[in-house]
Amino acid sequence: MSDDLDPITPEAALDYYLDTRRYDLADETYKSHRYRLQSFVRWLTSEEYGDGEIVNMNDVDLRTVHAYRVFKREENFPDDDPCNAVSMSGQVSTMRKFFEHLSDIKGVPSDFHERIRLPKIQHGEGVDERLLDxxxxxxxxxxxxxxxxxxxxxxxxxxxxxxxxxxxxxxxxxxxxxxxxxxxxxxxxxxxxxxxxxxxxxxxxxxxxxxxxxxxxxxxxxxxxxxxxxxxxxxxxxxxxxxxxxxxxxxxxxxxxxxxxxxxxxxxxxxxxxxxxxxxxxxxxxxxxxxxxxxxIRAGSITAHRDAGTPREVVSDRGDVSEKILEKHYDQASKRQRMRRRREHIPDNL
Known part of the structure; x- marks a missing residue:
């Protein structure tokens, strides 16, 4: 623990972060940050799940963050599923923001958040392929x-x-x-x-x-x-x-x-x-x-609309989703399905 840091409990650190971000985050984003960080604090203060109870955020280092990532990926709490690559990316991204704000009050070193690396998501891992057909x-x-x-x-x-x-x-x-x-x-x-x-x-x-x-x-x-x-x-x-x-x-x-x-x-x-x-x-x-x-169900509905010939821009407007995000995250059609959609737009004389 550095002598330049000021002691603060995990619970108090969470309260500080949530209070400072209450008005600069959208409501759903705020709730997501709160949920993720409550899980982190729960792990830090638990003798059962962590590496021993941590009562001062000054004691959190990169090894602590790594141990938490392993816990979330391999085990997680009984009421949560283990994190996949996409979920882990969200978890770590929120933690970086948490530590960045905590450094303002000398709870962690000023560059601590910069030394936490985001997990790399391979092509296709960012897409939830489950949909209701x-x-x-x-x-x-x-x-x-x-x-x-x-x-x-x-x-x-x-x-x-x-x-x-x-x-x-x-x-x-x-x-x-x-x-x-x-x-x-x-x-x-x-x-x-x-x-x-x-x-x-x-x-x-x-x-x-x-x-x-x-x-x-x-x-x-x-x-x-x-x-x-x-x-x-x-x-x-x-x-x-x-x-x-x-x-x-x-x-x-x-x-x-x-x-x-x-x-x-x-x-x-x-x-x-x-x-x-x-x-x-x-x-x-x-x-x-x-x-x-x-x-x-949303993903399945969007795909069904596209398969039925509904233009992309119409589906985008109805579902409040950009065309880029629609294609990447929601429209789970196969390459052959996409070919059939395009077929009607090919002129007969070409």
């Missing part, structure tokens, strides 16, 4: 339409698939954001009322709906399955539960549940018995090896 999405929607018609789960899945929206976008929708006459959904950024969009005002857009989709949403608004509630800001959420506007965790669990093949009468690809499988329990849905979170 169109055939499986149709099977789920058919089941929900028949057996769970106009329930919050049905409407949530329908909007996810038809609009390619993000989880935060779905959660932010109010009744007033549904245009019955035009058949459209209006995604609006309202951070002061707890529902920001990922790209702030730039993420605001109106998305058209097919008449049959708009009809189902209208039925939902009149359905006994919909709770007639307002949130803490006096707004009327489009999607509701008994507590009001459902949390992201609640919506995520709906998706986890209905993307389990066994929930729609299909056999488990892993050969599990649904009556004995722990992953069918409400608190353990994420442990299912074959279900999905909302993100792969």
């Amino acid at each position: 169109a055939e499986r999405a149709s099977a789920i929607l058919d089941h929900l339409h028949r057996w769970e018609y106009a329930t919050p789960q049905h409407i949530s899945f329908l909007i996810f698939w038809r609009t390619s929206c993000r989880l935060g976008g779905l959660q932010a929708l109010d009744v007033q954001d549904f245009d019955r006459e035009e058949g459209a959904l209006e995604f609006r950024h309202r951070p002061e009322e707890g529902t920001p969009l990922k790209n702030d005002k730039g993420g605001e857009r109106d998305v058209s709906l097919k008449p049959r989709v708009a009809d189902v949403i209208e039925d939902f608004l009149e359905s006994p399955h919909r709770e007639d509630v307002t949130d803490e800001y006096g707004r009327e959420p489009l999607i509701t539960c008994r507590e009001g506007r459902p949390s992201k965790g609640t919506i995520r669990n709906w998706v986890y549940f209905w993307t389990q093949p066994c929930q729609i009468g299909e056999e488990c690809p892993e050969g599990r018995d649904p009556d004995e499988c722990e992953a069918t329990e409400r608190d353990l849905l994420a442990k299912c090896p074959v279900n999905f979170s909302p993100h792969p």
